[in-house]
Amino acid sequence: MKRVDLRHLKAKFEREFERCVLKLRSGEVCIYLFEIGDFGCIERCANLAVRNGCEIMNSLKFNQVDWMMAIKKN
Numbered sequence: 001m002k003r004v005d006l007r008h009l010k011a012k013f014e015r016e017f018e019r020c021v022l023k024l025r026s027g028e029v030c031i032y033l034f035e036i037g038d039f040g041c042i043e044r045c046a047n048l049a050v051r052n053g054c055e056i057m058n059s060l061k062f063n064q065v066d067w068m069m070a071i072k073k074n
Contacts, residue, residue: 006034024073
């Protein structure tokens with residue numbers, strides 16, 4: 001299992017999120033941490049993961065600004 005912290009990128013994390021999702025191998029699980037400004041980024045990230053053959057195992061807000069999404073590559 002991998003853990004990728006994208007919080008340092010603030011609102012510009014989506015391009016790096018996509019790059020990381022594309023690098024996942026089959027069966028690999030990764031937890032992504034990112035800072036949200038609006039909730040639209042969560043839907044975009046979830047859609048991107050599903051389009052790339054991943055299953056969203058968990059997605060939750062864990063404090064005022066941070067979000068965690070666990071993804072498994074099928």
